[in-house]
Amino acid sequence: MPAPAEPGVLPTERHSLTLSLVATFAVGGLGLTWGIISGSRVMVFDGIYTLAGIVLTWVSMLAARAAASAPSTEFPFGRNAAIPLAVTVQGAALLGTAGYGAVDAVISISEGGSATSALQVMLYGLVCAAASLVVMLLLRGPARRSDLARAELVSWRAGVLLSALFALGGGIAVLMASNGMTAVAGYVDPVLVIVASAVVIPMSLGLVRDGVRELLEAAPTAALSAAIDEAVRAGTAAGLPADRTLPPPIVRATKLGRRVYVEVDFVVQQDSWTVSEEDDVRRSITAHLDGLGYRVWANVEITTDAHLAAD
Known part of the structure; x- marks a missing residue:
């Protein structure tokens, strides 16, 4: 029996994606700018990782609009596949970003580490962790009813973990530098990027797995x-x-x-x-x-x- 005509994009879903888009631009812009000024690889990585979310959120908004459109002669069953397709694209993009960051960090280690200020890394981590946590909490409710909002929640949860790691690593590097271990502290920045990539990769694989399963018409949960x-x-x-x-x-x-x-x-x-x-x-x-x-x-x-x- 056919389903009734599709309603418009869910209001909570639309608001969630808009919130994520604005927050992504603010946090990502902060990270990229701060990283370029300070010369920190980990901040630049985090800024690029976050700003990539603008494109991904935009893709999610297009997917939500497509999925909400009524069935037509060309698409007699509707375009609901746009949602798992967007989730898969988001997971793949995050996976690629994490891979790039890890390779860049290995190059930095082979070149003798980074001279980035550990204090700046720590402060940056604290600011971004707080901002990401607020957005994540605001998305928890909508994520229970929307796969697209859930994908955004996964991204911001990763952001909280990454930023917390940056703050912790920066604090450790500050202690090392204050105890005369400046050379060792220089490796903290690229090591943090590798750890951050290791955190992002499982979450990204989860999004890809869930999206592909739906596209292949697997059984529900x-x-x-x-x-x-x-x-x-x-x-x-x-x-x-x-x-x-x-x-x-x-x-x-x-x-x-x-x-x-x-x-x-x-x-x-x-x-x-x-x-x-x-x-x-x-x-x-x-x-x-x-x-x-x-x-x-x-x-x-x-x-x-x-x-x-x-x-």
Whole structure:
């Protein structure tokens, strides 16, 4: 059964992406400017990593708009795939940025380290950690209802961890320099970049994995699958007359952005069900699936041919 016409971009999603865009420009601009002036590789890396988020957030906003558009002749099922595609692109871009930073840091170490002021690195880390934490907390609510907001939340969570590492590493370098270990302190800046890259890479891989799984129409998460099974069970029970029963159904489902596709097949005996009775069961199951909080495209079939149900 087709889903209803798509509404516009979710207000909370649009506000979340706008907030992330503005915050990204502010924090990224600060990091890049401060890093160039101080000569700090780690600040420049963080600034570029953050400013790259402007393009990625813009891509997310385009994806949200595309996914919200109504089905058309050219796209009869809508364009919900734009959301996991944007999530995958965001993860891949963050992965590339982390890889570049790690290579640059290795080059810096091979050249004898960096002469960056450790105090400036520490102060920069504290300022950015506080700013990133505020944005992350503001995105927590919307991230529960939007994959795009969740991708932004992952980026800002990484920002909090990175900035905290910068502050900690800068503080350690300050202590080293004050105790006459200036040469060793010079390696703190590139080492921090390598550590930061190691923090970003698992998060980035997680985004790529989740996006690709949806694009390949993998089964939903265990929690969503359990919710679908329960909705089908409850909907079946509610749609049956008191004197009728149905065998356990074959349920298949996949999630694509905000859309969940569900197919429910029952195999019954020949001439045991009418079309109107099938419609009653279909309406009941669909009504229960609509309570999942997604745009559900449900197909409920009662058939006498087990081969049709297995296809």
